[in-house]
Every structure is written in structure tokens, then in C-alpha cells.
Amino acid sequence: MLQPENILCREDKNCKDSNDRFFADVLDGLQSIPKTLESKYFYDEKGDVLFQQIMGMPEYYLTRCELDIFKNQTRLLNGYIAADNSPFDLIELGAGDATKSSYLLKNLVETDTDFTYMPIDISGNILSVLNKRLTAEIPGLDIITLEGEYFDMLEQATHISARRKVLMFLGGNIGNMEKDEALSFCMKLREYLNPGDILLIGFDLKKHPQTILDAYNDKQGITAAFNLNLLTRINRELGANFDIQDFEHYQNYDPLTGACRSYLVSLKKQTVIIDDKVINFEKDEAIYMEVSQKFSKNDIAMMAEESGFYIGGAAYDNKGWFTDSIWIAK
Ligand SMILES: C[S@@+](CC[C@H](N)C(=O)[O-])C[C@H]1O[C@@H](n2cnc3c(N)ncnc32)[C@H](O)[C@@H]1O
Known part of the structure; x- marks a missing residue:
């Protein structure tokens, strides 16, 4: 099993590159x-x-809704992602502190599922917080943290192992992209997957x-x-x-x-x-x-279809405000 200190940290050069990229992106944005x-x-x-x-604020319902799904429908989600009992890599894009996914991880470890958890995040700080907490709270969890941009780290993950992949993109993060950008993002994710691999993706639904x-x-x-x-x-x-x-x-x-x-x-x-x-x-x-x-159910179905997936299932919170959709790569 890999130890917690197996964080793939940035080298100094990469650090300089990321600072240059930050500078270039900020200038580009403010000169637009x-x-x-x-x-x-x-x-x-x-x-x-x-x-x-923000996640703890009473008005910010998104986290509570998705937490409700991960707390109360863990077995349903596990049923989708561990369906054929074959080992897999569970790669979380923009994992943050993994508060929600930790319920899923606990259940997978408790049911002796053979998987490696690979959280990807651009924030090295949050990854080290997550790594410390999860290794203490979930003994036996096999974890490799990947610090960097989504696709750079996804590329790295594909070199670490050839096992089947389950990607998670939670928190309505897909909603932080313009519609055409979100579609291209999902199409690009699809390129890293084989038929039958899974994308578990969160959507905040339209409401009042x-x-x-x-x-x-x-x-x-x-x-x-x-x-x-x-x-x-x-x-x-x-x-x-x-x-x-x-x-x-x-x-x-x-x-x-x-x-x-x-x-x-x-x-x-x-x-x-x-x-x-x-x-x-x-x-x-x-x-x-x-x-x-914010999305309608129809928006979600169209996006899945257009990016090379079919919908294998979905979980909703008790208010029906948020959904985690299970997309299977065609
Ligand atoms: C809004 S938080 C969500 C955290 C968690 N997934 C959740 O649902 O609670 C977004 C996380 O994605 C990370 N992130 C944002 N853009 C990223 C990128 N392009 N590549 C890697 N990580 C990114 C941020 O550092 C942050 O921890």
C-alpha cells in the first residue's frame, strides 16, 4: 500500500511554471x-x-444536498461503481477536502473493495489536509494524491495504473464552466476512459x-x-x-x-x-x-449523450435539488 507521504509534489521548476501561468492568465483576463x-x-x-x-453557510444548500446523497445513498452509489467487482482507480477531480466522497471511500474499504483513491487538486494545501485526515480516518485506504491541473494529473493517473477508471467530479464543479466549455470538458474526460468506465458527476438542478x-x-x-x-x-x-x-x-x-x-x-x-x-x-x-x-434533467441527458456517455443511474437528495449522475462511457 502507498504511504501518505506519496504526494506527487511540484518540483521547483513546475512551481515557477505555475506562477508564470498564473501571471499570464491574470494579465490575459484583465486585458480582455x-x-x-x-x-x-x-x-x-x-x-x-x-x-x-461557504460550504457551512445555511444558504449554501449545495454541499448539504450532495452530502445527503453520499451519506444516505452510499450503497446505491457503490453498487454502480463497484458493480462488476473488478479492481479500479477512483479518481476525484478537484477533490477539495473530500468531505462527501469520504463516506463512499469508507464504505468501499469496509466492503473490501479493491481500489486506489486518487484525488486531484490544484491546491497542494488542501491535498495535504485531505491526505492527513483520510489516512487517519480510513485505515487501509490506498491513496495517491495528485497535485496539479485536472488533465495533467489525469494523464499521470493513466500512467500509474491501467485498471478500469471511475472518475468523480462533484460539488456541481461542472457548473463552473460555460456550457460549451462543459461539453468539451466531458468529451475530453471521455478520451481518458475505456468503454464501460464511469464518470460520477454532480449537477445542481434548476430551482426557485x-x-x-x-x-x-x-x-x-x-x-x-x-x-x-x-x-x-x-x-x-x-x-x-x-x-x-x-x-x-x-x-x-x-x-x-x-x-x-x-x-x-x-x-x-x-x-x-x-x-x-x-x-x-x-x-x-x-x-x-x-x-x-444550473441544469434541468434534460440538459444533463443531452450533455451525457453528446460527450460519448449513456446514463447508467442517478441519485438525488431528499429535496430533489441536486443530483449525482452515473455516466457510463460508450
Ligand atoms: C469548489 S471546490 C469543490 C471540492 C469538492 N469536490 C466538493 O465538492 O466539495 C473545487 C476544488 O477544485 C479544485 N480545482 C479547481 N480548478 C481546478 C483545476 N483546474 N485543476 C485541479 N483542481 C482544480 C480547487 O482547488 C478546489 O479544491
């Missing part, structure tokens, strides 16, 4: 019209903590617009702090001079398209310097931060 920043950069150490707080808006616009301002923290990160890691007081979080939800979008609005005309690059903001100009797309 409209200005934008990529939400994958939310998760530095403080961002991880703030996201944990106010319920959705409230989840991303909490009164305590935690979501606002989470968004603004990316400016602090850019200041610290890229030597920029954003004045955080001069930006404000703004959220909206369009029930027709199902898109819930967050922005940071410049409260005045101002100039920000990043390294030696000058970025000008008009008063009330918005930086587009993130979409959290």
Missing part, C-alpha cells in the same frame, strides 16, 4: 473585454478556508431563483470575501496593488439560462499595476469572476 479572472485561482490557503466556510441567488449572495459577506481574496492573492503573488476596499462583489441569477454569475465591481475610476503592466478600471466596471450553471 469584458475583464475576467479564472475561478480556479480562488483556492489559495485563505481561499480554501473561505470555501469551507431566489434560493439559488441566496446561496451565492450571503448576508455575512463570506462569498464576497472569497471573491475579493483573489485580488489579495494577485497582490501577494504577482506584486499587484489592488486596493480591495475599492471593489465590491455583485451576483445575479438568470432563471431562463440557469446561469448564476459573480462579478467584482470597481467602485471608482482607478489604475492597478501588476508587475509593470497598467490596468485601467472605469467606475462601475465589472470583472467577471465565475458562473455557477
Whole structure:
């Protein structure tokens, strides 16, 4: 069995590469019209903590709904993924702290299932938290953590073993992509799979617009702090001079398209310097931060079909607000 310290850490060169990539992506985004920043950069150490707080907020129903599925329908999910009793790699994309998947992992270990858990995350910090917790809480769990981008690490996972693959993409993360991007993402995932391999994927379903808006616009301002923290990160890691007081979080939800979008609005005309690059903001100009797309059952069925999967089953929380869909590679 692999030991907890078997984290595939970044070498110094990779670290420099990832800093260069961060710089290039930030500049590219802020020099675009409209200005934008990529939400994958939310998760530095403080961002991880703030996201944990978001998940604990009463308004943020997503985590509770999916937790309900993983706590109360563990055997149903295990039945789908361990159906033919053959050994497999359980690869979780953007695992975070694995709060939800840990219920599944416990059940798989308790039922003597032969599998290796491979959490992928761009945040080395959250992976070491996860690794410590899971090895203490689930003795006998075979775990290899993979720090980096989804597809770089998926590539690495395919070199580690040739066993059948079960991918997990939870938390409605697929909703953090534009629709065409989400479809290309699923098609690309399909390329790493053989027929019969599984993608277990979470979708936040369309529901009352106010319920959705409230989840991303909490009164305590935690979501606002989470968004603004990316400016602090850019200041610290890229030597920029954003004045955080001069930006404000703004959220909206369009029930027709199902898109819930967050922005940071410049409260005045101002100039920000990043390294030696000058970025000008008009008063009330918005930086587009993130979409959290909501889906109908029909949207999900179409996306599965178009990306080379068929739907093998689904689990819903007790409110019917969220679903984990089991897609089988055709
Ligand atoms: C919203 S959290 C969700 C965590 C967990 N899956 C859940 O459902 O609670 C998203 C996680 O994905 C990671 N992440 C985001 N973009 C990523 C990328 N492009 N490659 C790898 N990890 C990424 C973040 O670091 C973060 O831990």
C-alpha cells in the first residue's frame, strides 16, 4: 500500500511554471473585454478556508444536498461503481477536502473493495489536509494524491495504473464552466476512459431563483470575501496593488439560462499595476469572476449523450435539488 507521504509534489521548476501561468492568465483576463479572472485561482490557503466556510453557510444548500446523497445513498452509489467487482482507480477531480466522497471511500474499504483513491487538486494545501485526515480516518485506504491541473494529473493517473477508471467530479464543479466549455470538458474526460468506465458527476438542478441567488449572495459577506481574496492573492503573488476596499462583489441569477454569475465591481475610476503592466478600471466596471450553471434533467441527458456517455443511474437528495449522475462511457 502507498504511504501518505506519496504526494506527487511540484518540483521547483513546475512551481515557477505555475506562477508564470498564473501571471499570464491574470494579465490575459484583465486585458480582455469584458475583464475576467479564472475561478480556479480562488483556492489559495485563505481561499480554501473561505470555501469551507461557504460550504457551512445555511444558504449554501449545495454541499448539504450532495452530502445527503453520499451519506444516505452510499450503497446505491457503490453498487454502480463497484458493480462488476473488478479492481479500479477512483479518481476525484478537484477533490477539495473530500468531505462527501469520504463516506463512499469508507464504505468501499469496509466492503473490501479493491481500489486506489486518487484525488486531484490544484491546491497542494488542501491535498495535504485531505491526505492527513483520510489516512487517519480510513485505515487501509490506498491513496495517491495528485497535485496539479485536472488533465495533467489525469494523464499521470493513466500512467500509474491501467485498471478500469471511475472518475468523480462533484460539488456541481461542472457548473463552473460555460456550457460549451462543459461539453468539451466531458468529451475530453471521455478520451481518458475505456468503454464501460464511469464518470460520477454532480449537477445542481434548476430551482426557485431566489434560493439559488441566496446561496451565492450571503448576508455575512463570506462569498464576497472569497471573491475579493483573489485580488489579495494577485497582490501577494504577482506584486499587484489592488486596493480591495475599492471593489465590491455583485451576483445575479438568470432563471431562463440557469446561469448564476459573480462579478467584482470597481467602485471608482482607478489604475492597478501588476508587475509593470497598467490596468485601467472605469467606475462601475465589472470583472467577471465565475458562473455557477444550473441544469434541468434534460440538459444533463443531452450533455451525457453528446460527450460519448449513456446514463447508467442517478441519485438525488431528499429535496430533489441536486443530483449525482452515473455516466457510463460508450
Ligand atoms: C469548489 S471546490 C469543490 C471540492 C469538492 N469536490 C466538493 O465538492 O466539495 C473545487 C476544488 O477544485 C479544485 N480545482 C479547481 N480548478 C481546478 C483545476 N483546474 N485543476 C485541479 N483542481 C482544480 C480547487 O482547488 C478546489 O479544491
